[in-house]
Structures are given as structure tokens and as C-alpha cells.
Amino acid sequence: IATTKSTISKLSLGVLVLLAFLMVLLCVVTILGNTLVILAFVMDRNLRHRSNYFFLNLAVSDFAVGTFCMPLYIPYALTGTWHLGRSLCKLWLVMDYLMCTASVFNIVLISYDRFLSVTKAVRITFLFTVLYIPAIKMVAIWALAFLLYCPAILFWEQVAGHSVVAADQCYAEFFDNWYFLLCASTLEFFVPLLLVTYFNMHIFHNIQRRQRRGSAQDCEPARSSSLSWRFCGLPWPGASSPSSEAEDSVSSLTRSWRPAVVANGPSRTETSSTALKRNFSASFCSRTGSKLQRDKKIARSLAIIVCVFAICWAPYSLLMIIRGACQGKCIHNSLYEATFWLLWINSSLNPFLYPLCHMRFRMAFLKILCPKKFAALKSGNTPSF
Incomplete structure (x- = not known):
């Protein structure tokens, strides 16, 4: 962060305008995409399934990233100076870390739900109907995401007795604390990555065993x-x-x-x-073949979402730990900035992964964006959804 101003001062006006356009475009795409997912749940009852509420929870966190986190960061990224005061800086940091962490935990929850539906469908039927309450898990996601970073953001300065952040800058006090970053990144990225990898491996192993x-x-x-x-x-x-x-x-x-x-058909003697x-x-x-095909489709869609999550989050998580270990001297700020935006790109890609992987989402989006075409398909000879 200390080299942000010097890096930006070397950029030409044309490059700054291009960067501003790309940042605003990403912000708009994130807002519109996740708004479409939320509207689909409001307008289409077919999507109000227990498992799909986890996608709604993910869309809410990604929507907040596009409406609050990105717009406030764009002027800071382009000028290298925070002009909105310390209080709003703290609020922005809390929201940014909370929403991004909640997005990761929601992906883990989606993977776990798919894992149960594919591998333990019969055994947990009673659990689903009686004890498996999506609202409790959705609230737990937000609580865990808040506890991971937000107390440190709010109270690190009071515990340490002083602030290491300049008055015109906005970043967390633990930005260069390697030990805290290692522990937090392990809980925020590496453990979730191991969990979703474990769930995916078991899902594919279950499907392959049934196919064999x-x-x-x-x-x-x-x-x-x-x-x-x-x-x-x-x-x-x-x-x-x-x-x-x-x-x-x-x-x-x-x-x-x-x-x-x-x-x-039966003969006369039958x-x-x-x-x-x-x-x-x-x-x-x-029905057996249909369920196998459905489970294979679930596995493919889940693999796509998880791979995109890993690609978007791995560079930022690794560089954040390395940057904290060397006090920011071994990682150029522009490289860290690129991985930071790559992390946010995940929030803009998630709503586009839903229609690619789920027929019901495709039909719901078509119903919202092209109601005439949807009505024509509904009245025609189309598969039931």
C-alpha cells in the first residue's frame, strides 16, 4: 500500500481511464448478475428448493460486494489516497472481509449439500425433513465469516495501542502480521479448498462406482x-x-x-x-438411470464452481501470506492489486455459473429477461422444468 501512490503516478491518463472503465464494468456486471439471481428466487417458485437457498445466500454476499465494496474501492485504487475518513474505512474493511469470506463459506456449504444429496440421499431423508434447516446454516455462515476477521479489524488498534495505517490510507492493521494472515488464510481459503476437494472426490467416486x-x-x-x-x-x-x-x-x-x-407386452398366457x-x-x-444422470450433472456443475473459486482465490491467498512475511518488500504492489481484483471477479462470475449448470436457473433467467420467448417455449413442446 505504501507504494500505491508512486505506482499510480507513473501511469498515463489513458491507462487510468481504461482501468476505471474496467473496474466500473466489473462492478456493474457483479450487481446485475447477482440481482438477476435474487429476482429469479422472488419470481420463480420452482427455484425455492432447500438446496437452492444456499445459492441465494451466495448471491446476496456477492451482490453486496458489487454494490458497496467495489464502488468505494475504485477511487482509492485509482488515486492511491483514501478520502472518505477513518470511520467509513473501518466499515468498508468489515464489509469487504465479511462478504468475501461469506462467499467462500457459502461455496463450502453448497458443496457439502451436494455431497449429501448424491452420496447419502436415502440415509438423511429424515434429517432433511426434520432437522436440516437451511436458515440455521445460512446464519451460521455469516456468523463464522464475521468472527474470522471483523473483531480484528475493529479492535486491533485498541489492543496494540497504536495504528500502523496512515491517515490517507485504508487497509487492515494486521496487513503485515504474517502469523495472523497465515492462520486467517488457512481458515478462509485452504481449509475450505480441502473440504470442497474432499466433497468433489467423494461425489465423483460415488458416481463412478455406480456406473461400474x-x-x-x-x-x-x-x-x-x-x-x-x-x-x-x-x-x-x-x-x-x-x-x-x-x-x-x-x-x-x-x-x-x-x-x-x-x-x-404380456401374452395371452401371462x-x-x-x-x-x-x-x-x-x-x-x-428412475434409477434418471437419478444417476442428475447426480452426474450435479457433480459437473459443482466442479466448475469450485475450480473457478480456486483459480480466483489461490493467487490472492498465497501472495497475502508471502507479502506479510516479507513486510511487502518482495511482492510488487501492482501484482498484489491484480490478485485482489481477481478475488472480486469470483463474485461476478458466480451468477453466470448458475445458468450454465442448472436448467431451472436458465429458464428462470429467460422468464425475467425474455418473457415472450419464455411464454412461447412454455406453450410449445419443451421438457418439463
Whole structure:
């Protein structure tokens, strides 16, 4: 921070204007993207699912980054001087650290929820319906995020007895305290990264194990009823998995099964109970294949969100620890500034990852942005959502 003014003074007016435009553009994109997610929850009841409330919690924290943290920091980044006073500086620091940390913890919570839904779906059904209250976990996220940094931001100066921050600067008092930064970064980034990696590995391992088995136990009734593997919506053992989305797999399974039921329908010598067992077996296998496809789609979407999180947060977390260890002498301020904005880019990318990974989000966004096109699709021959 001490070299901010000297670095900025070397930049030409054209470069400063370009930087200002890019910063404002990122701020606007962050606000609009997360506003769209929040509006989708308000307007579309299909999104008001227990798991999706965690995405709403993430969107709220990212929205606050775009509406408060970025706008107040842009003049400071361009001039190298904080003009808004110490009180507003403290408030900005509290909000910035709180929202960014809450965003990370929300990603962990989303990963944990997906992990449970894929690997322990049957065993935790009662827990979901009775004890699993999303509101409690959402509040806990904000409480933990506040406790990690905010008390240190507010009271470090009183405990130390003096301030190390210049009057025209705005950064945390512990900015050069290597021990605190190492502990805080471990809890804010490295532990969450290990957790989401663990959840993802178990999700993919669970899906691969089910694919290798070919859901043999789940489809045993179907095989005894002379139904082929294609009715389960699963590949032959050793074959590659289908590339269709989970939403499309349900309709395709239904289309592929119905003709087979007619072709292999009960003969005159078969009893009605045999036909009923056959129909039930085919329906059961269809649901099994549909769930496997849904879980695979959950795993892909979660992997994308987590990879983006790791790419955006790793440079900042590592440089912050290195910078604190060498008192800012071994890391150029412009490099640290770039990683700082990369961290904020994560808040602008998150709302765009939702429609890429979830059909319901895509349809909700289409309903908000293009209501006429949405009405045409709804009235046409489109998959149910």
C-alpha cells in the first residue's frame, strides 16, 4: 500500500481511464448478475428448493460486494489516497472481509449439500425433513465469516495501542502480521479448498462406482423380466456414459421405454401380475438411470464452481501470506492489486455459473429477461422444468 501512490503516478491518463472503465464494468456486471439471481428466487417458485437457498445466500454476499465494496474501492485504487475518513474505512474493511469470506463459506456449504444429496440421499431423508434447516446454516455462515476477521479489524488498534495505517490510507492493521494472515488464510481459503476437494472426490467416486456396477442390484428386477440395459437409462458395462443432460434424460427414457412395453407386452398366457411386475421394473430402472444422470450433472456443475473459486482465490491467498512475511518488500504492489481484483471477479462470475449448470436457473433467467420467448417455449413442446 505504501507504494500505491508512486505506482499510480507513473501511469498515463489513458491507462487510468481504461482501468476505471474496467473496474466500473466489473462492478456493474457483479450487481446485475447477482440481482438477476435474487429476482429469479422472488419470481420463480420452482427455484425455492432447500438446496437452492444456499445459492441465494451466495448471491446476496456477492451482490453486496458489487454494490458497496467495489464502488468505494475504485477511487482509492485509482488515486492511491483514501478520502472518505477513518470511520467509513473501518466499515468498508468489515464489509469487504465479511462478504468475501461469506462467499467462500457459502461455496463450502453448497458443496457439502451436494455431497449429501448424491452420496447419502436415502440415509438423511429424515434429517432433511426434520432437522436440516437451511436458515440455521445460512446464519451460521455469516456468523463464522464475521468472527474470522471483523473483531480484528475493529479492535486491533485498541489492543496494540497504536495504528500502523496512515491517515490517507485504508487497509487492515494486521496487513503485515504474517502469523495472523497465515492462520486467517488457512481458515478462509485452504481449509475450505480441502473440504470442497474432499466433497468433489467423494461425489465423483460415488458416481463412478455406480456406473461400474451398472446399477446391477437396482435393475435386477428388470433383467429378470427380460428388459434390456437400455431401459435403465445406463450404458452397457464398459461403455461410455451418455452426454445428454439430466432434464432431457427423463423424457428420453420415457420415450424409449414405452414402445418396449408395447412390444414386449404380456401374452395371452401371462398373468396380469407378471405384466404389472414388468411395468414396475421398467419404471424403477428409469428412475434409477434418471437419478444417476442428475447426480452426474450435479457433480459437473459443482466442479466448475469450485475450480473457478480456486483459480480466483489461490493467487490472492498465497501472495497475502508471502507479502506479510516479507513486510511487502518482495511482492510488487501492482501484482498484489491484480490478485485482489481477481478475488472480486469470483463474485461476478458466480451468477453466470448458475445458468450454465442448472436448467431451472436458465429458464428462470429467460422468464425475467425474455418473457415472450419464455411464454412461447412454455406453450410449445419443451421438457418439463
